[in-house]
Amino acid sequence: MTSMAVVEHPGLLPGSLGAARRHPRRTTRDWLVDSFCFLVSIGWVLVATLDAASPSPTLAERLPYAWMIPADALVGLALSATLWVRRRWPLGLALVTLPLSAFSMAAVAATVIIYFTLVVHRRTAVALAITAASWVPNMLFALLRPEPGHSYWNTTLWGMLLSLLVLAWGMFVRARRQLVVSLRERAERAEAEQQLRMAQARQLERTRIAREMHDVLAHRISLLSLHAGALEFRPDAAPDEVARAAGVIRSSAHAALQDLREVIGVLRAEASLAEDPERPQPTLDDLPALVAESRAAGVRVELGDRVTEAERLPEVVGRSVYRIVQEGLTNARKHAAGAAVSVELAGRPGDGLTVEIRNRRPVGEAAGAAIPGSGTGLIGVAERVDLAGGRLAYGRDDSGDFRLAAWLPWPAT
Structure with a gap:
């Protein structure tokens, strides 16, 4: 299988990491990458067809039948069109291109792109199986369309080597994307855990403040109740005693309101939770x-x-x-x-x-x-x-x- 430069979209992978998003909505980058791959494949079909149709002393050996030239071009154009859906069915397209790669030169670019997509988006075992299966049509290709000046085994070994290079390249891209996805998930998980810890710390701090204020307010209000009960029990008390009790009630009520105002202010504040309440304890x-x-x-x-x-x-x-x-x-x-x-x-x-x-x-x-x-x-x-x-x-x-x-x-x- 012949190799050539291919650029793929670095999105989420299927399988363990991206199975839920195997067919995401096509983005602008996807359209650009697919357009580039399609144009490269069409360009290769044109180059391969012109090369096959050019006069050559060995042309009869390479293509014994003239009808094979337009047939090869049609196969290359058809596979070029499938590049728009290669992300959805990489395995199916790879299986279809295996027998075609035994004789088609115009379909080489599309075949390599589909094969690369398969390696990136499917499990390693599937990629290795397709790679091994591709060596059979690769050996037939060297028999049906021999290269002038190259022996059969030389052409066959070069095809196997290039398929292994594409396999290694695709596995590297796949591993890199898995690493990026893993790091992104870890960052999102860490952020979510940090927000959860902040919420828990906020709740604990507010609970602690509420308990503190329960103690304070209960003390203040009990004093208010005690003095008010004394005034109710002794309505004929001396004016100075009434004034003294009223003063205590006023000061206690003022202190209770101040405490309540402070606790409400603290509960509403979004300040740092690591600090103690502003009021001295x-x-x-x-x-x-x-x-x-x-x-x-x-x-x-x-x-x-x-x-x-x-x-x-x-x-x-x-x-x-x-x-x-x-x-x-x-x-x-x-x-x-x-x-x-x-x-x-x-x-x-x-x-x-x-x-x-x-x-x-x-x-x-x-x-x-x-x-x-x-x-x-x-x-x-x-x-x-x-x-x-x-x-x-x-x-x-x-x-x-x-x-x-x-x-x-x-x-x-």
Whole structure:
């Protein structure tokens, strides 16, 4: 099988990579490539026909019958026309051209193009089988149309060598396209995975912010409810007490609105998710202010701090302790109004940090209606402690007091 230059469209391959797109819509590049291949094949038919029709002393040996010249030209033109559909039926066209290649010189260009298309778009086993089968008509071609000045075996070996070159060229193009398709798929997969990771990170960050704001807003709103209930319970209170309670309600409402505004702004923002929320997060140093705020609301709170080297406590642990105490105080105001609350902190580097909030027996009924709760506060605390690698216990003890206790790891270094 004779070889010549062929340019193919570098689209997706059939088989394992491109079976779903074996017959894609013809693009502008496809039209240009097909037009070029058709013109090359027509040009070769013209050259081969003129060469066969030219006077030559060996013409009688090469073409013993004159009618073979126009017949060969018709075969070449017919195969040239099939080049427009060679991508759809490369195997069928290759099988049709095998017997024709035993005697047709005008069809050589079209045959090589079809053969190259087969190698590029079909499995290697199919290409090797067609290559081996093409050697039979190649041997017959050297008998039917011998080349002047060349022996039979010389012509046959050159045909086999050129078919192997076309096979190697087509397999190289096929491997290159497979590599390009594989790299494209890997890039698309990596981009999709990156978008998925970003979406998951965004969801996790928003969930974390929502939990943080649940703790903050629950604390603020419980203070509002407590003071409003006191005003409702004692409408005849002194003006200065009413003014003081109203001031606390106003400041708590303002702080709650500010917290809510911040969380909505963060949830709407598309900023980097790797950064913490802009608002500074509370730590262990903010616990006295939290306790003082509860005392100002009328809650009896005792704080016992037996933490050694508190300045070495990691901020993450301190933030978790703050949230645990905040949730404990909020629950005490909701479910044990009027009861005294004790907060005990103890720990040192290497031993961990222990925090315990205990509600003593209520000494009176709650003023007004009970504060509704979402029921997720302790669940959030449990998740926070679990993520930190600590332990959490809560519930009624033997004395009937409600106890919320947590142990958090505190590395020595």
